Amino acid sequence: MALDTGEVESVADGYALFEGYRVNIVVGEDVATSRAHQAALLTMVNAGRRSLLGGVHVVGALDVPLLVALPGIDTSLSEAVVSLGGMLTAKPCDGSPTIILGEANNAAATGAPSIVATFDDWRGGVGPVGEFARLSEGKNATLGAILAAAIAISETFQCLRGYVLAARRIVGMSLWNPGALDWQADEGAPAIHAAPSRLWLMGLGHLGQAYLWTLALLNFEDPAEVEITLQDYDKLTAANDSTSMLTTLDRVGQYKTRVVAEWLEARGFRTRIVERMFDGDLRLSADDPQVVLCGVDNLEARAALDEAGFKLVIEAGLGAGPDEYVTARVHCFPASVTSRSKWGGLERDRAKGDGRAYDNLVESGAVDACGLVQLATRTVGAPFVGLTAACLVISELVRRLHGGPEIEVVDISLKTPRQRTMVPSAQRIQPWSYGFAELRLADLFDKPACRQALA
Structure with a gap:
């Protein structure tokens, strides 16, 4: 930055x-x-x-x-x-x-x-x-x-x-109504008493680890009821430590899937690991989770998101650069447009590395031309932006479990948060079982009544 x-x-x-x-x-x-x-x-x-x-x-x-x-x-x-x-x-x-x-x-x-x-x-x-x-x-x-x-x-x-x-x-x-500017007003939203129990999580960097930190801190009655499929093929780098909530420098060089699975299992969750790139050829079986949370920034992978057979896809993308790093956008599919029409054929802009600081790096011999391009194309990322996006992503699932509104797009900048926009889903997903697990509630709640409400 x-x-x-x-x-x-x-x-x-x-x-x-x-x-x-x-x-x-x-x-x-x-x-x-x-x-x-x-x-x-x-x-x-x-x-x-x-x-x-x-x-x-x-x-x-x-x-x-x-x-x-x-x-x-x-x-x-x-x-x-x-x-x-x-x-x-x-x-x-x-x-x-x-x-x-x-x-x-x-x-x-x-x-x-x-x-x-x-x-x-x-x-x-x-x-x-x-x-x-x-x-x-x-x-x-x-x-x-x-x-x-x-x-x-x-x-x-x-x-x-x-x-x-x-x-x-x-x-x-x-998070019940992300588009509402008067967020302090009581909307009569229900108490949160359940969260998803079976998820496929694609990408275990900045966003993926923010999703998991947010989900894992929820107070599940029995974390063993929750199973998460973890998909990634990369190893942790030192750069992950600056943005990713589950990364520490002592785990650099290890596969993200295994480090994250270890963290989740120590928390009591069940995990499955998929160590391959998502290229659109993935086909689900009846035993796989039907909901995927995506945290990858690869445009080709994002273009194929709604083609793998998931019943619900929720993905987030973050802004880049020293000005746009505070922005985030969340998409849900199926939607009024396909993921292919949104991201297919796009190419990521590559930075040039202009400025005195970059010139000094070359003149000093600290980096060569290749290293300069690599440094210049790094995305400016901040963990609090990923966490905000994670709250929007996790709440989209939790809200649907509680009968709340379904949203297609949320766009927010933490610099100008009152200018955020929200687009309701063009088509509501027909009722089906996401799979849920109960959360511990204060004693004033009647759990049998909560179960009946969920049913």
Whole structure:
């Protein structure tokens, strides 16, 4: 990003710039008993440490039991925060933006904006301290909590990048009705009590891992009821660590499918692995999942998405470059157009690598012409954008399971979120079984009644 904008004249200068970006997260006492608050905190830490190289500084009483199951961590929330790359501090660092989560004392740092993150089952957002009302923030409102966390890190990052509106405005979204601009209004949406149990997931990079982080943090009654087919053929690279929520540098060089399967199985899910490129020749059997979530950026593969026999395809694409990296678009098929008509015959534009920073790389001998082209064509990616897209993708399935509206396209920019657009599905899919698993609910819900509602 910094090379493309001309802010720096070398890769080292770019790292130095981003190492000045950090965030404070001040956590209230709610985090001790609320699974959703813990999910929001861990999502902010996980995405924040990949975007803000100066660190994620967490303030609050975190020596409490961990309520969110994470592989390899079974003791305290403080251990989980540190394992994901967060730093435990006694007070906020001055000069850095602050995110307030829960009933905190609002002890923000001086010299930088502070925002409050809030959520309920279907909604998530942020706003300046004291300028808007918090949502209900139920203890099991995990999906909304993840959305709020993604938006909070987005606003922080854009603020540090110099966008004057970021972290000084109210920003949020309803996953029940993504097109609604008044996301704080109560729409009477039902409580979330079920999620899909059988999925095919294609592509295990930035988007695919964001899908899985979001899905796996939902509070399933029995994760063993959930089976996910994982399709990819690549190995993890160091670049994946900067954008992909399940990647750590110690797993670089290993196949994505196996690393992700290990993470999911440690969480209690069942997995199947397909290590081959999707080229449109895939044909499903009766035992395969009938719903696919796609996170690949290969235009040829995307063009063939609705030709493999899946009953429902949900895919997302992210913007590229130093300006468009904050954009995302979600498509569902079957739709009013085919995937072939949308992406068939298109070619990806290739960057040229213009600018003083690129010239310096060649002159210094750090890269040759081939390496320069490879560097210049890298997509600018940020994990909070993938997480926002993941919330839209996962909620599309969850909403359909709860009888909500079906959507064909959602288009959003986290820089100008009020300009987002939504296109309802042109044709509703005839009723059929997606397969679902129950989520744990607060005691006030009657589970037999929930089962009857699902039936």
